[in-house]
Amino acid sequence: MLDLEKNALSGRIPEWIGESLQDLIVLSLQSNRFFGNIPLQLCHLANIQVLDLSLNNISGTIPKCINKFSAMTHEWDTNATLTTDYIPSGITYHLGIYEYFNNAVLTWKGSNFEFKNTLGLVKILDLSSNILSGEVSEEIMSLTGLVGLNLSRNNLSGEITSKIGYLKSLDFLDLSRNQFSGEIPPTLSLISGLSVLDLSNNNLSGRIPSGTQLQSFNSSTYGGNPGLCGLPLPTKCPGDESAQGSATNNGGKEDTTTNNGGKEDTDxxxxxxxxxxxxxxxxxxxxxxxxxxxxxxxxxxxxxxxxxxxxxxxxxxxxxxxxxxxxxxxxx
Structure with missing residues (x-):
């Protein structure tokens, strides 16, 4: 584990991290002043389970080689361990033998959370609050073991790929405050365990897929997208008014039927x-x-x-x- 978060480190992310520390399971560089592109050498971290580069000034695009994070392609791994001195009591010396505890304090859903002996279940990719641009590479969708994906507060654009449904282990997904456009893919509803979702402040449009758990989230989840409509937003989609009128007529409460090729019957x-x-x-x-x-x-x-x-x-x-x-x- 290498945790250098909340310092005043600047410059580019060192390439030697990916070349020399290939056994890393956790790498956190958040809340620093790093800039430049994400080095391709980080793709050598096949065992990485938690990669946190948030709150920096990193630019460029998300590397396509990110699909080489092999540990993130598995749903869970009970044998994954962590050697760490991050927690002061994490390492003890007893009878000439070092004992290591599988504990770590990580940023989870916006708060610090201590994982105890459950690190094998944690797969997090956090690139939020940078200046990344371009489309999200579909290679990320091969990281099917991810439980947390945070790409918020960047300049990412393009449509949300329909392959987002491949990430069925996700519990937390934040794509807010970007420039994503197009419709919300219906495949997003395939992620049944999703407890936190934020798609706000983008350029998304069309109807929110209905008949799924996507209606169970608050309207703030979809706010800041003027083109979106449908529940749970108060904005109705085109055609909803006529459908509601037809349903009312069938209930016998109001006659809004039309005759003569769709002309309203006012006679x-x-x-x-x-x-x-x-x-x-x-x-x-x-x-x-x-x-x-x-x-x-x-x-x-x-x-x-x-x-x-x-x-x-x-x-x-x-x-x-x-x-x-x-x-x-x-x-x-």
């Missing part, structure tokens, strides 16, 4: 008005057409009442005859 209220109006007119005309005539024309009125009397007498006689016949049959 329905008018049809209802004409229906009620014609019903009233029909009733008035029918009522006064009959009753008014009987009221004002005596001869028709007399004829109408005579008709009712005759109908009543006919019904009475018919009923009496029917009853008489029925009694006759029952008597036999």
């Amino acid at each position: 329905a209220p008018k049809d209802d008005l004409w229906f009620y109006l014609s019903s009233v007119i029909g009733f008035v005309v029918g009522f006064w057409g009959v009753c008014g005539t009987l009221l004002f024309k005596a001869s028709w009125r007399h004829a109408y009442f005579n008709f009712l009397i005759d109908a009543k007498d006919w019904l009475y006689v018919t009923a009496a005859v029917s009853i008489s016949k029925l009694r006759t049959r029952l008597s036999f």
